[in-house]
Amino acid sequence: MSRSVAVRLLLVGFLVPALFTACNRDPNVRKQKFLESGNRYRDQGKFREAAIQYANAVQVDPRFAEAHYQLGETYLRLKDYQRAYGELSRTVDLNPNNYAAQLEMANMLVASRQLKDAQSHLDVLHEKQPDSPDTHIAWANFYAAKDDMTSALQEMQKAIAADPSRSESYLNLALLQTRVNLPEQAEINFKKAADLGPKVMNAQLALGGFYQARNRMPEAEQQFKHAIRKPKPFLSGPRPSSRTIQKAIACWAIFISPTANSTRPPRNTPLSTTNIPRIFRSRKTMCSFSF
Numbered sequence: 001m002s003r004s005v006a007v008r009l010l011l012v013g014f015l016v017p018a019l020f021t022a023c024n025r026d027p028n029v030r031k032q033k034f035l036e037s038g039n040r041y042r043d044q045g046k047f048r049e050a051a052i053q054y055a056n057a058v059q060v061d062p063r064f065a066e067a068h069y070q071l072g073e074t075y076l077r078l079k080d081y082q083r084a085y086g087e088l089s090r091t092v093d094l095n096p097n098n099y100a101a102q103l104e105m106a107n108m109l110v111a112s113r114q115l116k117d118a119q120s121h122l123d124v125l126h127e128k129q130p131d132s133p134d135t136h137i138a139w140a141n142f143y144a145a146k147d148d149m150t151s152a153l154q155e156m157q158k159a160i161a162a163d164p165s166r167s168e169s170y171l172n173l174a175l176l177q178t179r180v181n182l183p184e185q186a187e188i189n190f191k192k193a194a195d196l197g198p199k200v201m202n203a204q205l206a207l208g209g210f211y212q213a214r215n216r217m218p219e220a221e222q223q224f225k226h227a228i229r230k231p232k233p234f235l236s237g238p239r240p241s242s243r244t245i246q247k248a249i250a251c252w253a254i255f256i257s258p259t260a261n262s263t264r265p266p267r268n269t270p271l272s273t274t275n276i277p278r279i280f281r282s283r284k285t286m287c288s289f290s291f
Contacts, residue, residue: 027060027061034057038051038052042074047074047078069100071087072101072104084104102125106121106142107141109121119142122135133163137172140155144179149179156169167192168197170192171190183210187207190206193206208224
């Protein structure tokens with residue numbers, strides 16, 4: 001080996017590790033790696049692990065708006081609403097054009113009846129995304145919280161006109177129609193929601209609860225059975241919580257054996273989860289879906 005070749009190899013051996021070290025120290029590279037790692041965990045449904053990676057990203061760069069947003073969304077999945085709100089608020093401060101974050105904040109504020117604060121976000125959505133079905137749904141829920149049901153129903157009709165293929169729009173409309181005692185119209189829209197979203201458990205649970213409230217037990221049982229027999233993974237809409245699944249199974253058990261012992265589900269039913277007996281004890285209230 002010539003001396004010049006040896007020198008070049010020596011330089012390469014020195015520069016490559018140095019370059020690698022420099023990249024690892026580059027905060028832009030580091031924060032992006034944490035973000036990408038968090039996204040991979042999120043896509044696998046590992047939300048706690050994802051939250052750690054997103055938190056690492058914002059620790060590297062506290063002004064990294066995308067990481068704050070993903071961390072907020074992950075906290076929502078983990079039902080840590082206080083932290084979720086904080087991260088989404090930080091997202092909007094850093095990037096007011098993140099309308100998804102604006103929407104999440106509006107919905108959270110409406111749910112907590114902080115309507116004045118919610119309206120500031122809704123006004124942004126009305127200006128920037130006036131034709132979005134999500135904007136109309138958020139406004140509908142805002143008006144419903146104010147007991148302005150006429151405006152709420154009008155907004156839901158706009159949401160459906162903007163995108164007639166969304167199951168959740170018909171479901172929300174049906175819930176509002178139930179609230180104002182329009183059961184015939186509500187049933188039509190519950191069915192539309194279930195037809196458009198056959199893999200979304202909530203549509204079947206809502207329709208089952210609607211029938212149950214009207215003592216139409218065979219139809220209620222059919223919907224509960226349909227909901228819990230859905231194939232996994234849930235390919236449309238968010239995956240329901242394990243407790244929601246258990247509730248549907250236990251409700252079905254009550255329907256097929258209404259005289260079953262109150263502390264134990266009936267035998268020979270698909271009650272495979274260990275938490276069912278505990279949930280089953282509250283059978284008098286657990287199957288009353290409130291709309």
